[in-house]
Amino acid sequence: MMSRSLAFKLSLAFLLVSLVGIALVAFLAGRVSANAFSNFADAQSDSLLMEQLVKYYEINGSWDDLDRIGIGGVGPGDGQVRPFLVIDNQGEIVLGGLGENIGNRVPRGWLNRGTPILVNDERVGQLIFAEGMRRGAGLQPPRNDFAVQVNQTIFLAALGATAVSLVIGVVLARSLTKPLQEMTEATQAVAQGDLTQQVPVRSDDELGQLAASFNQMSADLSYARDLRRQMTADIAHDLRTPLSLILGHAEALSDGVLPPTPETFDVIHDEARRLNRLVEDLRLLSLVEAGELTLALRPTSPRSLLERAALAHTPAAQQKQIELALNASTNLPDVLVDPDRIAQVLDNLIANALRYTPENGRIELTAQPRQTAVQLRVRDSGPGMDSDELANVFDRFYRGDKSRQRHEGGSGLGLAIAKSIVENHDGRIWAESASGQGATFIIALPLASG
Known part of the structure; x- marks a missing residue:
């Protein structure tokens, strides 16, 4: 497995979050903008249709012969079925469409979905679209509405991208902070005297190297503690043995149990020399390890x-x-x-x-x-x-x-x-x-x- 540094992983994480955010914004904005533009085009066409009808009535003063001119992109006799129709104030169809012919009356329920045709603020008829088609009061030009939809879409897409990026960021942050949290807990345990702490090595990056170094440090501290305890026990034993012999012979001499012979004094002298040698060795070792031993090079x-x-x-x-x-x-x-x-x-x-x-x-x-x-x-x-x-x-x-x-x-x-x-x-x-x-x-x- 190739080792990758923490800097590389962080850079990759930031790049991933940015790409996800940009891709999400682009997808949502593109999708909704396409729908909004389609609605915009339809609304623009409907607005032009309404202008044509108003202008026709202003010029002719009535709806007579309305079907003889091309309205809404459909000319007379071209065989196309209009997706709308026009009625006068009495509900009589003056421009056929939606399968209905001129002169008929539309069903009463259709009147509810009609858009009034106003000439000089006076209603002269209604424009009725097929069920489900766009309708609007007065069918005003929809430029503002289109801009609002696009802005709302971008805003919502940005919010969504932020949410997704936040989730990804939290996941990545937890993957990075979990080893640090484990190491913090282990360090606190070591500070309290528990030198057996080991943390899992989860990667080969800087965090993994830090975890491995911590484990080695903990093992070394544990070994040093055990060695210090053993050294203390050894020093105590090595000091106790000659001291016991010296005290024992001295008491025996004092009580008259042992005769004051040269052999007895030799034993005491040898043990005293051994004790002095051990103390001198300890002193010399402490001087050397403290860097205080003078060398005549x-x-x-x-x-x-x-x-x-x-x-x-x-x-x-x-x-x-x-x-x-x-x-x-x-x-x-x-x-x-x-x-x-x-x-x-x-x-x-x-x-x-x-x-x-x-x-x-x-x-x-x-x-x-x-x-x-x-x-x-x-x-x-x-x-x-x-x-x-x-x-x-x-x-x-x-x-x-x-x-x-x-x-x-x-x-x-x-x-x-x-x-x-x-x-x-x-x-x-x-x-x-x-x-x-x-x-x-x-x-x-x-x-x-x-």
Whole structure:
């Protein structure tokens, strides 16, 4: 189905209404004007007939030999039957017609439909037409009557066209305003907290696009609300666990249940550090998303970034018997970054890779140039991720392995922080993976010269 814009539909609607109005006016005016003109012509002929009769009587002073001259377009002896007749004041026919002959008297009922023939304001006879034919007092010239009929016809046609146009306009207006009304009601419901609202998409024009955008917005708001609730629950859980351990050990020490050994203090210290790390991650994430994180940007070698990260994590990799390999050229173009912040991103990615890569596995760090960026890659040989995990891996507090204990999986904020930091560098970060084939995290950083 071809998409048509709202402007096109409105223009088409206005054109349709105009055409219907014009066509209706033209049809009614033409039809009635034709009838009015026909009546006008008949009346004009009747008026001329009356003038002929009056003039004849004025000249002759009587109706004698009236049938010997051509009256009303019918001459003597031409065999035509007149659609009228003329009588004198005594009711005697002086000009035959309507099947009646001269000298006869017309039926009394015919006198009621006769038109007086006046000469010097004196009635000298009557003109009688066939039943149903036009009659008028004095048969005055009908020009004014014709103009009045035409004007009345045009006026009535205009009223009819207005009514039809109004009906069409109302129908078209309802078809346009109904989606807006539905969207208004849905918007009011969203304002009151109902984020499940969806409106039907009835067309492919601007209104349809607006409805689709509203539905997407409502779905995103609903998802954000659910994510916020889940984040609040996760924060509460992650804060409660170390606090409970710290309080429990502190109370046990105070009550003498636990001896004040270095091991006991180590547990309290580790949980306090974990709690401090979570709070610091939340603070950093809020700064990054608010655009308040200060970046010290400078041209930096991509290889030096990877070397620094590999050196920092080599001991942990050796402890798990994991090969940590670096494969990056020394002549790569510099990238414009804050080295410390990008190091934080790489530390997070490598730590995740170490967490999921089994013993005797492999983690490879590479760098590849692109047109306007350099891509840093962290590839592991772990179990990989499915499509659902790829779609949510950068969400706050998301953990791909639900069975893993929280203290083993970090705070769940590392990848969210990494994404925010990279995007603050005008870069991109994403993950590629297939289940059972490891995962690759890719960072695209802008060139220093670009």
